[in-house]
Amino acid sequence: MKSAIRILVILLIVSCHFVTTEISVWANTIFYLAVVLLSVYAVVVFWRSGQPLKINIPEILLVGFIAYLFTNNIINGSFWGNERLLNYLILLLLYFAFALLCKTDKGILNFIFYGLLAGITLELIVGFGQMFGIVPNSDTQFVLGGLFGNPGAFAGYLSIVSTFILATVFFQKQIFKSENYYYAAIFCFFCAVCLIAFSDSRGAWIAFLAGLAFVLNHKFEIIKSLVGQLKSKISKWITGIVLVLSIVFVGFALYQYKPDSAFGRLFVWKVSKTMILEKPMFGNGFGHFEACYGKTQAHYFLSHDATENEIQVADYVTCAYNEFLEILIESGIIGLLLFAAILYFALAKHCKPTYPKYYIAAKASLITLFILTLVSYPFRLIPNQLIFICCLFIVFRTGHFREFSITNSRKIFVTLWLSSVLCLSFIYSKHLLGMYHFHTGYAKVFSGDINNGIKDYEKAYKLLQNNGKFLFYYGSAFYLKQDYTHSIIYLKQATELTSNPNAFITLGNSLKELERYTEAEQAYKKASGITPSKLYPKYLLAQLYIKMQNTEKAIEMASSIVKAKEKVPTTAGMQIKEEMQKLIDQYNNLDVKPLKTNIMSP
Numbered sequence: 390m391k392s393a394i395r396i397l398v399i400l401l402i403v404s405c406h407f408v409t410t411e412i413s414v415w416a417n418t419i420f421y422l423a424v425v426l427l428s429v430y431a432v433v434v435f436w437r438s439g440q441p442l443k444i445n446i447p448e449i450l451l452v453g454f455i456a457y458l459f460t461n462n463i464i465n466g467s468f469w470g471n472e473r474l475l476n477y478l479i480l481l482l483l484y485f486a487f488a489l490l491c492k493t494d495k496g497i498l499n500f501i502f503y504g505l506l507a508g509i510t511l512e513l514i515v516g517f518g519q520m521f522g523i524v525p526n527s528d529t530q531f532v533l534g535g536l537f538g539n540p541g542a543f544a545g546y547l548s549i550v551s552t553f554i555l556a557t558v559f560f561q562k563q564i565f566k567s568e569n570y571y572y573a574a575i576f577c578f579f580c581a582v583c584l585i586a587f588s589d590s591r592g593a594w595i596a597f598l599a600g601l602a603f604v605l606n607h608k609f610e611i612i613k614s615l616v617g618q619l620k621s622k623i624s625k626w627i628t629g630i631v632l633v634l635s636i637v638f639v640g641f642a643l644y645q646y647k648p649d650s651a652f653g654r655l656f657v658w659k660v661s662k663t664m665i666l667e668k669p670m671f672g673n674g675f676g677h678f679e680a681c682y683g684k685t686q687a688h689y690f691l692s693h694d695a696t697e698n699e700i701q702v703a704d705y706v707t708c709a710y711n712e713f714l715e716i717l718i719e720s721g722i723i724g725l726l727l728f729a730a731i732l733y734f735a736l737a738k739h740c741k742p743t744y745p746k747y748y749i750a751a752k753a754s755l756i757t758l759f760i761l762t763l764v765s766y767p768f769r770l771i772p773n774q775l776i777f778i779c780c781l782f783i784v785f786r787t788g789h790f791r792e793f794s795i796t797n798s799r800k801i802f803v804t805l806w807l808s809s810v811l812c813l814s815f816i817y818s819k820h821l822l823g824m825y826h827f828h829t830g831y832a833k834v835f836s837g838d839i840n841n842g843i844k845d846y847e848k849a850y851k852l853l854q855n856n857g858k859f860l861f862y863y864g865s866a867f868y869l870k871q872d873y874t875h876s877i878i879y880l881k882q883a884t885e886l887t888s889n890p891n892a893f894i895t896l897g898n899s900l901k902e903l904e905r906y907t908e909a910e911q912a913y914k915k916a917s918g919i920t921p922s923k924l925y926p927k928y929l930l931a932q933l934y935i936k937m938q939n940t941e942k943a944i945e946m947a948s949s950i951v952k953a954k955e956k957v958p959t960t961a962g963m964q965i966k967e968e969m970q971k972l973i974d975q976y977n978n979l980d981v982k983p984l985k986t987n988i989m990s991p
Contacts, residue, residue: 394430394490395500397423401483402504405771406511406536410527414825420771421817424483425810431489432806440492442802445790447734448488451781454727455481458675461720465674471855474675475817476771480778482810487782498747499564501779502557508772509550509577512536516543516584533588542770544588545596545761549776551581552600552753559608560746591643591650592764600757607749653702654710654764660686661709664718672721679707680857683888687918700921701956705890708769712762732759735784751783823852827859834866842866857886865895873899890916894926897933906937922956928965931972940976947972 401423407416435442455477462474490497512535518524519533528538535543555578557564558571565571585597606612619625643651664685667673673681683705689695690703709715717725735755758767758777767773795802830845846863853859864879880896883889897912910933917926927950934943947969955962 391494391496394427394494394497395503397427397430398497398500399504399507401427402501402508402772402775403511405775406508408771409538410536414821414828417824418821421479421814421821424479424486425814427490428482428486428806428810431486432803434493435489436803438493441794442489442492443792443794445785445792447731447781447785447790448484449793450727450730450734451484451785452481454724454731457724457727458720461671461724462675465672465677471676472820473769475813475820476774478813479817480774482813483775484778484782485806487779488786491782491786498783501783502553502561502564502747502750505550505553505776505779506574506577509547509554509581512543512546513577513580513584516547517580520584520587533584537770540588541590541593541765544585544590544593545765545767546770546772546776547581547585547588548593548597548600549754549757549761549767549773551578551585552597552604552757553750553776553780554578554581555601556604556607556750556753557747559604560749589647591646592761595643595764596757596760599760600753603756604749604753649702652698653704656699656702657682657706657710658714660689661714661718665714668721669717670721670723672717672719672724675719677719678709678715679888680886681888682706682709683890683919684915686888687915690918690921691914695921697954701954703921704956705888705919707888708766710765712766712768715766731781734788734790735781747783748787751780754780755784819852823849823856823859827853827856827862830866831862834862834869839866839870843870854882855886857883857889857892861887861889861892861895864892864899868895868899871902873902877903884912884915888919890919890923890926893919894929897929901933901936906933909933922953924950924953924955924962924965927953928969931969935972944973944976 401420404416404419404423407413408420410416458474458477462471487497487501515524516533516535519526519535526532526534526538527536528534531538531540533540533543535546537543537546554574558574558578562571565574582597585593615628619628661678661682664673664678664681686703690700695703709718713725713728716728720728732755736752736759754776758773758780761767768777826845826849830842830849832842833839833845834842843863843866846859846866849859850863860879860883864876864883867873867876867879876899877896880892880899883892884896893912893916897909897916900906900909900912910930913926913930913933917923917930920926927946931943931946931950934940934946950969951966951973
């Protein structure tokens with residue numbers, strides 16, 4: 390049976406790496422089935438063992454945080470985040486499955502390590518395959534990205550797991566069945582370091598170094614030795630000043646390495662301030678940032694005299710690049726305090742005198758993850774969420790915390806547990822079925838079979854009518870079919886649940902075809918505000934003004950296009966500028982003729 394449990398743990402950790410790929414539906418199905426089987430087995434083992442069941446304070450906070458997110462999401466009516474919230478519920482289920490299994494078998498800690506080692510091995514194979522041109526990256530903008538597609542997300546994952554592996558190699562050598570496994574783990578660590586270095590992700594570099602410093606300090610007691618060497622106050626002051634200056638210098642150097650990227654994050658945080666003030670105590674609901682940030686940014690550009698720098702760095706973003714800020718916007722002060730309390734118990738020193746060495750490994754990964762939350766979006770990715778839950782389980786179950794016994798309610802606990810599994814299974818199976826029809830319909834539309842694709846979308850709509858991404862593709866299919874009336878219905882729903890500029894552009898196109906020019910103008914303006922450095926939304930506005938016979942606005946927009954500086958110069962952008970210059974010249978020569986164009990979206 391232990392072999393079956395090991396396979397299940399490895400299977401769920403590996404399968405979650407494929408949830409963003411073309412086989413995402415099947416990967417999600419395998420992931421969830423593995424969690425359910427593990428959970429049911431854990432309950433059966435727990436019931437037979439007759440052992441007492443206890444829950445500690447940080448675990449109560451963890452349950453309270455997830456329950457608060459779920460309740461707050463329902464109250465706010467913000468359903469776009471439901472898929473992520475379902476994953477949070479599944480991971481909470483997994484946490485307590487691990488907790489129950491740990492009561493009868495401490496070997497579950499080893500199984501988790503083997504799963505993480507299998508997961509990072511898979512990513513390393515894909516990563517090096519991409520570097521050598523053998524394996525294509527799903528995001529064609531980047532060469533390196535692993536199964537994540539994005540090099541920053543890929544490097545962040547590697548930094549989290551590699552620090553765990555290093556600590557295990559240092560402190561838990563006895564778990565390796567042979568020296569071959571031991572050296573394989575070391576090899577994986579150094580391979581991960583290479584890919585992190587090549588990723589060009591400053592956040593991953595800083596996070597990895599923080600986790601690495603924690604592990605090395607525990608191994609070699611660097612801080613203790615250093616403090617022992619500093620006898621006088623002068624030496625302590627000099628050391629402190631040198632340390633501060635070093636941090637400032639490194640920080641400035643990293644900022645200068647990619648200043649536009651750093652300024653872009655600062656700009657996102659600046660615009661996000663207004664979203665916090667909407668509902669500061671309880672937040673706007675889970676998923677609100679992704680749905681509304683683009684519109685908030687568009688309003689900023691329409692109502693402020695933005696600088697050229699702001700225009701160049703602004704783009705369509707779906708996350709705040711700071712998990713604390715995003716939690717504050719979506720869950721308010723209450724949600725932020727709950728999350729901060731969980732991190733406090735996870736990172737503060739609460740270890741038992743005879744703590745297992747996995748405790749250090751989990752702490753190292755949590756420190757790495759904590760740094761990433763300040764500058765990136767680690768909790769948007771299921772592999773990172775899974776590692777977070779595994780590390781919390783290790784820390785909370787091996788640390789020294791006040792516990793409360795619930796042994797007297799064993800029957801109630803088991804009943805609630807199995808009921809939760811069944812209820813969650815029903816909800817998640819509906820979601821997976823909807824995603825299956827969505828992907829099937831997309832493949833048909835992409836191949837030109839629009840009518841049959843729409844039939845699949847109709848089946849998916851019953852299950853995914855609160856999914857902004859799906860609604861955008863559904864409305865776009867009707868636009869391709871030239872059924873503009875239906876296209877507008879679903880695209881309007883999509884723009885309520887997402888700030889995707891392409892949704893506003895397609896909506897504007899449909900409205901223009903039906904001669905609803907004023908509404909089309911508003912849609913194009915929002916698309917332009919979401920991606921202010923892009924020329925295409927402005928170009929569509931100029932064409933719309935020509936069609937509306939509004940000469941003044943057409944010339945004004947054409948002039949702004951000609952003067953605009955593209956973030957990344959493109960051939961399509963050059964063609965748009967040339968056409969707009971011709972338009973200006975024609976109007977200046979009083980030869981006013983609406984121009985036709987074949988320029989497509991760049």
